[in-house]
Amino acid sequence: MKALKIPEATITRLSIYSRFLKRLDKKGITTVSSGDIAEGVGVSPAQVRKDLAYFGEFGTRGVGYNVKDLIRYTVKILGLSEPWNLVMVGAGNLGSALVTYREFKDRGFTIVGVFDNDLTKIGKRIADLEVLPLEDLPRVVKENNVRIGIIAVPAKAAQEIADIMVKAGLEAILNFAPISLNVPDHVEVRNVDLSVKLEILTFNLALREK
Amino acid sequence: MKALKIPEATITRLSIYSRFLKRLDKKGITTVSSGDIAEGVGVSPAQVRKDLAYFGEFGTRGVGYNVKDLIRYTVKILGLSEPWNLVMVGAGNLGSALVTYREFKDRGFTIVGVFDNDLTKIGKRIADLEVLPLEDLPRVVKENNVRIGIIAVPAKAAQEIADIMVKAGLEAILNFAPISLNVPDHVEVRNVDLSVKLEILTFNLALREK
DNA sequence: AAAGTAATGTCATAAGATTCACAAATGCCC
DNA sequence: GGGCATTTGTGAATCTTATGACATTACTTT
Numbered sequence: 001m002k003a004l005k006i007p008e009a010t011i012t013r014l015s016i017y018s019r020f021l022k023r024l025d026k027k028g029i030t031t032v033s034s035g036d037i038a039e040g041v042g043v044s045p046a047q048v049r050k051d052l053a054y055f056g057e058f059g060t061r062g063v064g065y066n067v068k069d070l071i072r073y074t075v076k077i078l079g080l081s082e083p084w085n086l087v088m089v090g091a092g093n094l095g096s097a098l099v100t101y102r103e104f105k106d107r108g109f110t111i112v113g114v115f116d117n118d119l120t121k122i123g124k125r126i127a128d129l130e131v132l133p134l135e136d137l138p139r140v141v142k143e144n145n146v147r148i149g150i151i152a153v154p155a156k157a158a159q160e161i162a163d164i165m166v167k168a169g170l171e172a173i174l175n176f177a178p179i180s181l182n183v184p185d186h187v188e189v190r191n192v193d194l195s196v197k198l199e200i201l202t203f204n205l206a207l208r209e210k
Numbered sequence: 211m212k213a214l215k216i217p218e219a220t221i222t223r224l225s226i227y228s229r230f231l232k233r234l235d236k237k238g239i240t241t242v243s244s245g246d247i248a249e250g251v252g253v254s255p256a257q258v259r260k261d262l263a264y265f266g267e268f269g270t271r272g273v274g275y276n277v278k279d280l281i282r283y284t285v286k287i288l289g290l291s292e293p294w295n296l297v298m299v300g301a302g303n304l305g306s307a308l309v310t311y312r313e314f315k316d317r318g319f320t321i322v323g324v325f326d327n328d329l330t331k332i333g334k335r336i337a338d339l340e341v342l343p344l345e346d347l348p349r350v351v352k353e354n355n356v357r358i359g360i361i362a363v364p365a366k367a368a369q370e371i372a373d374i375m376v377k378a379g380l381e382a383i384l385n386f387a388p389i390s391l392n393v394p395d396h397v398e399v400r401n402v403d404l405s406v407k408l409e410i411l412t413f414n415l416a417l418r419e420k
Numbered sequence: 421a422a423a424g425t426a427a428t429g430t431c432a433t434a435a436g437a438t439t440c441a442c443a444a445a446t447g448c449c450c
Numbered sequence: 451g452g453g454c455a456t457t458t459g460t461g462a463a464t465c466t467t468a469t470g471a472c473a474t475t476a477c478t479t480t
């Protein structure tokens with residue numbers, strides 16, 4: 001795989017292409033063009049080809065791409081050839097919803113532990129998991145080779161959770177709390193901010209009134 | 211407000227600055243520099259100033275920004291001076307979690323109706339709302355001046371819901387289904403994809419092995 | 421088998437976003 | 451009240467990302 005720097009936007013789109021392709025495959029479609037993909041996910045055909053070109057030549061000129069092959073390639077590129085175990089911290093409404101979120105499972109993610117420090121939540125069952133106290137996190141991480149943690153707690157508790165995750169040896173954190181986390185350089189963080197996109201919509205609607 | 215085109219990334223950051231500032235305000239901090247904001251949210255100081263500069267001059271040279279004033283400005287820019295009523299379609303785990311999501315309320319969003327077409331969910335209560343059948347959506351939209359809808363249904367049902375929302379006169383859609391929606395140009399759509407960011411993490415972790 | 425059509429891969433170009441660097445303005449200290 | 455510290459606002463420069471255009475390759479049809 002090339003060493004040159006890949007735009008994060010490319011990875012984002014690759015993830016979207018990958019899922020779109022799986023849907024095509026399920027419909028029995030075997031060949032697809034960059035134009036088809038582009039139309040299906042809302043980007044330009046040149047963009048699709050460019051994104052794929054970072055990683056190799058996967059298509060056939062005059063023909064297009066083999067759907068199954070391209071799925072395999074995108075999955076490989078995204079690091080999803082092998083399944084991933086995750087831990088979730090936060091057993092509130094959002095945390096619970098994410099634990100049972102079908103799309104995660106479909107993409108090869110398995111949540112192997114749910115944690116909270118709220119005594120009213122510990123012991124509760126979510127899907128087939130029992131909510132455990134935070135002290136158990138390091139053990140579960142070790143036992144299941146977990147490298148990625150998800151944070152779904154209120155903003156004010158998030159940094160403390162991040163610290164615990166770092167100490168437990170996690171290498172990456174997906175953060176749903178609307179706050180920027182402080183972690184060492186060797187830990188990757190990505191934030192999913194649920195209200196930002198909503199505010200982009202209100203910004204745009206407000207503009208219309210002008 | 212300027213007519214020139216604002217990068218969407220700027221709006222995204224503005225939303226983040228705005229919430230960061232509210233947190234400072236709650237702590238009693240009255241003045242803040244672009245450097246403080248930058249550090250707090252993880253961008254460069256120049257970026258903060260540049261983002262604000264699209265909309266006016268809000269600071270005082272040699273001093274910084276007045277926190278309360280800047281909150282007012284960012285809220286105004288984002289179109290959040292007045293509260294927004296929303297409708298939610300999808301009363302599954304994710305939809306339910308979003309209906310009770312505190313951050314939405316804090317930013318001035320009120321969900322005034324939750325809809326589903328699953329008979330086992332209709333009639334269920336989420337927070338203080340009763341889940342209604344989809345037929346009731348147009349009425350609730352009209353009665354509450356709703357302009358924005360949220361979709362939290364499985365991918366295969368999402369387009370149908372989008373069509374219903376468009377027909378009901380909604381102007382913007384926040385889509386949590388991992389699929390690209392087809393809507394007329396006058397309807398704004400933004401997708402929140404819960405697994406894309408996770409796959410950026412796996413991509414990066416997979417790179418490390420190289 | 422030649423001509424026509426389709427679609428990739430990629431180089432060149434254009435567009436867009438971020439960073440730099442500094443003049444201008446403010447407050448503070450001696 | 452003059453000089454020093456700060457910190458904004460911004461035009462220019464840089465870096466990054468997306469688009470355009472086309473040569474190349476493959477398939478299809480006659």
